Amino acid sequence: MHKVLIVDDDPIQCRLTSETVSKAGFDPIAVESGHEAMTVLRRTAGIGAMILDLVMPDMDGMAVLEAMKREGIVIPVIVQTAQSSLDTVVSAMRLGASDFFVKPVAPERITISLRNAMKMGTLETTLRAERDKRAGTFGFTHIIGTSAAVGRAIALGKKAATSTIPVLIEGESGTGKEVLARAIQGSGDRAGKPFITVNCGAIPPNLVESILFGHVKGAFTGAVANAPGKFREAHNGTLFLDEVGELPPETQVKLLRALQEGEIEPVGASKPVKVNVRVISATNRRLLNLAKEGHFREDLYYRLNVFPIYMPPLRDRREDIPALVEHFIARFAAEEGRRVSAIDAGALEMLTSHDWPGNIRQLENAIFRAVVLAETTTLRPADFPQILAAVRGPETARSEAAQTAAPAAPIHIDNAPPLPRLADINPASIPDRFLDKDGNLLPLAEIEKDLIAFAIDFNAGRMAQVARQLGIGRSTLYRKLKEYGLDGSEGSNVA
Template sequence: MTRVLIVDDDPVQLRLTAEVANRAGFKPLTATGGLQALTILRDDHNIGAVILDLVMPDLDGMAVMEAMAREGLKHPVIIQTAHASLETVVTAMRQGAADYFVKPVSPERLIVSLRNAMKLDALEAVVRAERSRRTGTFTPADMIARAPAMARVLTLCAKAAKSTIPVLIEGETGAGKELIARIIQGTGDRAGKPFITVNCGAIPPNLVESVLFGHKKGAFTGAHADQAGKFAEAHNGTLFLDEVGELPLDTQVKLLRALQEGEIEPVGATRPERVNVRLISATNRRLLNLAKSGEFREDLYYRLNVFPIYVPPLRERKEDIAELVAHFTARFSAEAGKRVIGVSPAALALLQSYDWPGNIRQLENSVYRAIVLSDGAFLETVDFPQIVAQLGGREEAVRALDTITVPAAPTHIDNATARLRPMPEAIPAQDRFLDPSGEISALADIERAAIVFAIEHHGGRMSKVARALKIGRSTLYRKLHEYGLAEALESDAA
């Protein structure tokens, strides 16, 4: 996430900081006060970092950080102020600030601080998700699933977590079925208990029964000791059977008995053993079609398909691609020791236009490859040649590579030219003397707007407002009543 929110009541400092962030490749958003900043943070969850001024008229920086902590807005905050003291620095850091500097700050210092804050935030999210996965407390907050297509999936997960009902998760390969299973376990009564995963398609047919149910010493050649199966390992926890449609038919019979009776019989055992297991199954093929063709037992299908959940493929939830790319970028850049902090808008548009037949797993591998080969701070379109080739053909991929500037001969330092920087698009601001239709505003409307601005600028201190407007206080209060502003001020004061 390369969007940066810059909060400062000084318009000059605000413009300078935004320009530094823009030239460094970030997309700056600006706010002139704490209340406006909180509104933006609540509405925009793709902001990567916040540069926050401490002293502001409506809501100071400390109050903004306190509100962010209360509302769970976990964006990294970089504090800037014109007046520094040790007590202020300590307080800001205790509130969770990632960095702190005194204005004016050099552009290099600001850029380094931004990159470190974004990388730290992304890595902390990766670590939190991995810790939750390992401890069996994985929740929807640890999964990137903000797209509308995932809303029903998460709702069904919450309902399934309230009981031990068998769940069948269907979806294409790489769509995230195991994470859905972990959410069901992590938000239910078995959170923190064992979560055992079995890929049924990766076990040789002659070993499936032993792997699932275990075996006793001497049950077959090579059985030198008792071996507990996956059902026994998942006792009091959750057993996740991935690609359950690949189970052999003879093993399906024993699985059906284990589900119905709550008992397993290890290979070579003389009597069954009781187990308490929550079963969650997953498949990338329709079990109903397999049951109709005789490849899967129909009675087992109905036993597993008590509570079905369908996970949509990545092409139906492209709203999550930007956050997924940011997640993978932070993880793999740390693993590979690279300084990649994000993806360029053109590259992100390329990734969002692709259908991803391999779903999230394919996206993950593509980002990993791009980071290993990239030398810049941001991933560009040329870092994804395979995606370019599949979308536009081999010729388009070759043209994309040809756009990389490679000097034909060495260039002496005296002859080197400055690198061209893209100029930010200027958003035309509406003239303050024009109404929304483009006509000249009435004089009363202009005067009212000036009074409102002066009150906000001086924090409601009427004596300063009157002096700034060059009018008496009695005249100011008369105009407040005339324009209907007095009641609003009284309610704020109350």
Template sequence: MTKVLIVDDEPVQLRLTAEVAARAGFDALTAQNGQEALSLLRTDSAIGVMILDLVMPELDGMGVLEAMRRENIAVPVIIQTASSSLETIVSAMRHGASDFFVKPVAPERLTISLRNALKLDHLENAVRTARARRDGTVGLNDIITGSPAMARTLELVQKAAKSTIPVLIEGESGTGKELIARAIQGMGERASKPFITVNCGALPAHLVESTLFGHVKGAFTGAHADHAGKFEEANGGTLFLDEVGELAPETQVKLLRAIQDGEIEPVGAAKSKRVNVRLISATNRRLLNMAREGTFREDLYYRLNVFPVYVPPLRERMGDVPALVDHFIAKLGAEASRRIHGIAPDALDMLKSYNWPGNIRQLENALFRAIVLAEDSYLQAEDFPQVLAQISGREDALTRTRLTAQQNTPVHIDDAPLILKASDAIAPATDRFLTPEGEVSSIAALERDLIIFALEHHNGHMSQVARALGIGRSTLYRKLKEYGIEESMTQDAA
């Protein structure tokens, strides 16, 4: 429930406004002067919007707005006052107020103003985060969380940002590992420097070395010009190796050498190049487990795992779901050009009770789909048929959409399957027309197997078996006797 801070020196007006906010579904906090309001704003980061009276003794509303600007307190403010002068309205808006109304105000007008202010705040946050990603200045404020499970993670992010120590971020897919990496860079001395991302799982085997280290003209067929690799592109900044556990063993050797020496050797080059790169790696598997199994080089593991950071899955921080939902509704609603004002309480409760095996990425995709298909201005539980079907098992939820295959049970990072070695690859299935010795089966053997299969499929009902095989019942009985399987028959009840 979003907290609303109501500031007014008139006790009756304060109580009436608080009751309107509470009936609209908000958690109302009250303050009778500006100093008390600033104290609450400094200590309670969960306050989502403030209704502020302009005329108060000691510190008035304008003074509160100026203090908020100085201290960078970014909470939407709705001004209410008994004065309706144009000069007062313009001054309040210049100080950052998002709305303005004159006392007394209708409850419906106040409720709409509160919801619009929250929606605008979420949209501004989404825009600010996107701009910070582009400029390389992502910080802790861009990580949407208030969960105790993330406290240790954020603490480690702050410490990692103060140095250029290699960082290994571990966590399940979709938990926001790249955002954590960007925050480490954005709060450090390399902020605004290049941040180059490499998806190690998507690198073609024959182009890995060229992609990472570059190549010179003529190094191989198709190399028509010099090409700078990812290490060179990230020179002076940060190289983010996503899903580093997917690298092939031969690539791991070359990566280890580049990290140890601080030098790269482009394919076909006569000499190596020195690079200054801050390395951040991420994986959805435990590299330690892979090193023990022999699928990841142990020496490379210790080079990457100098400063480990673990990102907990969404199911361990469900308190973040409401804030994430508000953020994505604002962001995705704007992208899809849909006027979605929020989510119904029962739908939010349903999302909070789901285990989200795909984590934040799955939540974002579910909300995007719901926003596009929603018929109402508030998202309802039926706008999430996939989640609804798995939680309640309602038949109508299964028929609302064509459900795609998805992971029903979350898999912890410790239990994630290891990459198979070439020797562990599953052998191809034997052809059904071949014998175990590899010879072609006879027609009689195939026919016998087919009859046995049809008997089992139709529970021994002879009429159905004969009809399915396209033969008469007398022929079927003859073949049963011929192949010696009539004793296993169930008598035809038809």
């Protein structure tokens, strides 16, 4: 549940606003001065928005907005005041206010403004994280999660950021190891410098050495130009070696020398090259076990494992799932242009109870699919059919899907009935429009009469269209109507 900070020196107004916020599904925190508000903002995590009164003694609302801007506290602020002045509105908006209303205000207006502010705040956080990631200033504040398990990893990461010590991040696939590595780099002295990522498990063995350390022109067939390699691309910055346990043994030897001596030897080069690179490595398997089995060099393991950090799986930090879900909904709804804005309690409970073997990456993809295919603005359990089947069983998933207003589903290939064979069809059971009940051919006049009657009914009495479709003139059509006794000309639309 999001926390909403309410700042108003009027105790009655403060209490009324708190009740409105509580009924809207948020957790209100009420204070009666600007100084108290700043203290709460500095010490309390998880505040999603603030309702701020502008006119207060000592520290007024404008001073609070200025202090927030000065200290880099970024949350949506809804300003309220009893004085409606255009200059006041403009000043508040320039200082970062997201909405403005004049007292007294209807509870519905507060609720709508709060929900819009929460949505905007989540989207702004996402965009700011992407900008910081590109700029190399991605920090620990961008990591979503307040659980104790991820808190330990963040605390260790902050300590690692203050030095150039080699860091080894272990954890299952999809737990956010690269996100933690970016936060370590963005919070240290190398912030803003290159952050180069190498997936060691995705490089062909014969190209690993060239990609990491580079090569000179003519070093091997196809080397038509010099290539710097990832180490030189990351000079003065950080090199992130993902799935480092997949490196071949011959490359492990050269990596060990690069870490110890701070120099690399490009393929085909006559002398080594000095590099200033901080290495952060990650693996989804225990490197110690690989070293004991002889698949990874022990000396390299001890060189990489100077400062180990463990990223917990999502099943060990379930309390972080609601915040992650909200983040992904806001992000994908904006990217895909969808009007999805929330998730109902049943669906959120289902996602929280799932074990997520693919961790955050699997959750992200599940939300992406649900946002794209959702028929309503609120995600429901039926929008997660695979998770619903895994958590509550396939029967529940089918019943939930049946209750969802959606186009008729096609017949599954396993349940498609066979087409009838000609031998199974009784010709006598098929009526013929050219035969009477005794099997004799109908007269031409009867067939023509039935065709004209059908055409009139099909075209809703529009005689000009009937004549065009039958390929006859309108005078001929009226003559035949009179001849066959069809009362189609009276009351018809002859346009």
